[in-house]
Amino acid sequence: MEKKYFFTITMILSLFCACSDSERCINEGSEEFLSVAQVGFALKSSDAASKSFFEEGDQIGLYIYDSQGSGYRGMTYKNNSWALHAPVSVSEGYTDIYAAYPYNSQNDVATSFEIEHTSQTDYLYSDRYSVNSTNPVLSLTMKHALALIEFEFQWTDVSQAANLELIAIQGQGLYSKAKIDLITGKMEHLKGWNDPAVIYGWQLGSDHLNDGSKVSLMVVPCDEIENDGDIMIDFYTDNMKAHWPVPAGTRWESGKRYTYKVLIQERLLEIMDVRIEDWIDAGTDRISLPWYE
Known part of the structure; x- marks a missing residue:
């Protein structure tokens, strides 16, 4: 069974007494306040690129939207609580x-x-959920905003296995920044x-590409590209430079996670092969990469 790459955050919202006059609150006439008492993952991702747990200081x-207007609040993970x-x-x-x-x-x-994808941050966001004073328990399902591109390497001669210098994905068909409207769920690329x-190889636990090694990185989602090579994938190792035009x-x-099986022979x-899963395009693509010294 394939793992689904999402997780659920359960937030137990506790009630407290009145807000001081100096605090800016939603529904200022109310004397009941929420705090996050518990956060738990229902499922953890297994790939190295995705976020699978919260660390001290994560935010x-x-x-927040109600009849009185809107607001934005942060919360920080400290001492095993939010x-x-x-x-x-x-x-x-x-x-x-x-x-988010x-x-x-x-x-x-x-x-x-x-x-954005230059920092390789795993951006997460949720759909809309509603609470009130009589229903203060909120269960949020967080979704990955980026797309995960994974490469699985195979060698016909394992003695030729190399050390990775870098993999880069770039081109006019790939935007590096976008905005997501939380209400509509629509994404707008930033021109x-x-x-x-x-x-880079040094960012991995090991930069050595053995048979079966996997390397993944995240990109801002892209619309259907018009021409071969509008997006290029560059593979640099200590003994090879190759460039693949995305079709x-x-x-x-x-x-979604897109797994490309990469065969290296001589x-x-x-x-x-290309596999598409939640983070499926059925079929197999066999495309030769141009070779560059």
Whole structure:
């Protein structure tokens, strides 16, 4: 059974007494406030690129909407618990909440958040969920905003196995920044941002590419590309440089993992197979890579 690459965060929201006049709260007339008492993963990712647990100091942003307006709150993971940066109150009326990781203290847009792939941050976000004073338990399913591109290497002669210098994905068909509207779920690419997504050998536990080695990196999702080579994938090892033009019609979606089986034999590198899973294109592609010294 293939693993599904998503996880669920369960947030138990506790009630407290009145907010002080100096605190800016949603529903200021209410005297009940929420805090995050517990966060737990229902499923952890096994690949090295994805985030599979929260660490001390990690922060999540909460986008909050009710009849009085909207707000943005951060919470930080400290001493095995979550602490809101400022109180949030709820009343009998419903309050809608979206979540996004990581928290951005500079965020001033109440309906969207920005993603990028140059830092290789695993951006996460949720759909809308509603709470009120009588229903304070919120279960959030966080989704991956980026697409995960994985390469599985095979060698016809294992004695030729090499050390990885880098893998880069770049081209005019690949944007490096985008905005996601949390209310509609739509993504908008930011024009003029086409920086490559790069993984270096030194960033891996081992840069040696054995038979069966896997290397993955994340990219901003792309629409169906029009021409072969609008996106290029560059493979650099200590004894090889090869470049593969991604074929026309390829589309990389949020929250999906695309596994490319890469066969290396003598002076030829080939893409043998593509698998698409949640983070399936049935069939096999065998495409020879041009060789460059």
